[in-house]
Amino acid sequence: MRLTLANIITLLRLLLLVPALYFLLNDQRWLALSFLGAVLLGDMLDGALARLRNEVSALGKVLDPAVDKIVFASVMATLVVLGDLHWITLAAFVLLQIIVVVGAILWFKEEKSPPSARPLGKIASFLLSAGLLMAILHPVFHIFYYNWVVYGGMILMYAAGFDYLINLIHVLKGTSQEKSLRSKPKIRAEEGR
Template identity: 35%
Template sequence: MAEQGLAGGRGSNWRHFGSLPNILTYGRILAVPALVASFFVTGDWGRWLAMWIFIAAGVSDFLDGYLARAWQQQSALGQMLDPIADKLIVAAALLMLAADGTIAGWSLCAGVIILSREILVSGLREFLGTLNVGVPVTKLAKWKTLVQMVAIGFLLAGSAGDKIWPYTTLFGLTLLWIAAILTIYTGYDYLRATFHHVVPEDE
C-alpha cells in the first residue's frame, strides 16, 4: 500500500510537471538571468526592463499559487520550486542593486538583513521538514513580503524613475528599511515558534 501511495504521488507530480502554475514558476526562475542581464543594458532602458521583469515575476508568484489551489494542481515539485524562485529573484535583484550603488552605505545593512532572514527561514523549514513540522506563514510575513517587493521595484527603477519622480530611489530605500524591520520581527517570530523543536526540553 505504501509503495502504491508513493507511486501515485510520483504520478501526480509528473502529471502536474507541465501545469500552468508550475510553468509560471519555471518562468520566474528563468527571469533571474534576464533581470541580471538588464543591468548591463545602457541607459534608462535597462532600469525599466529590470523593473518590469521583477513586476512580472511578482505577478506570476501570486498567480501560480492561486491557480494551483483553484485548479487543484498543487504538487510537491511546485511547493519545492516556488520558494526557491522567490528567493532567487529577490537575491539577484538586491545583489545587482548593491553592485551598481543604488543600495549603498547603511542601506546595505537592510539588504543583508533581508537575505539573512531568507536563509534562516529556509534552514528552519528544511530542518523542521525532517520532523514533519510545518512552519505557517503569518499575515505579518506576507505584509513584509509585499513591502519588500514594492521596495525592490522602486529601487530597480532607480535613476530612471528619479527623472519622473525625484523621490523614487529614496522611497524605495525607505520601504527597504521598513521591510528589514519587519524581517527582524518575523524572523524572530519563526525562531520563537520553532525553538522547542530545535532545543530539547529539560526532562
C-alpha cells in the first residue's frame, strides 16, 4: 500500500491542526482560523486530487474520514475547554464516532472495501464545519446562533451515521446470505448421493 499525493495532503492536514489548536487555546483566533482554513482546503483538495489522478484508494477512504473526525473532535474539545461549546455536543460526537468505528470493524471483518462518502455525510460535515467556524468567531462578531448551526450539523451527522449503519446491515446480511447459499448446494449434492 503506497501513499498517494492525496494521502500525503490528508496527513498534512493533521500537522496543520496542531498550530490551529495552539492559537485557538491562546486566544489568537484569526491565526487559528487561517490554519483551520488550510485544513479545510486540504480536505477539499485531497479528494479532488484522488479523483482527478485516478488514485482513489482503500487507504484514502479510511484515512480521509478518520482525519476529518480527529479535526472535528479536537476543535470541539478545544471549544469546550474555552467555554464556547457545551460538553454534551462533544460527547454526542464521540459517541457517534464510536458507533461508526464498531461498524467499520464489522465491515472490514467481512473483507469488504470501505464505503465511499455519501452526500448526507458531506452536507453534515459542511454544516458542522460552518458551525464550528462560527463558534471560533463568536467572541469577535457575537454570532449567537452558532450553536444551532452546530446542532443542525450534529443531527445530520447522526442521520448520516444511521444511513451508514443501514448500509452496513445490508452488506452483512448479503454476505451471510451468500455464505448460506454456498453451503446449501453442498448439502443437496450430498443428499443426492
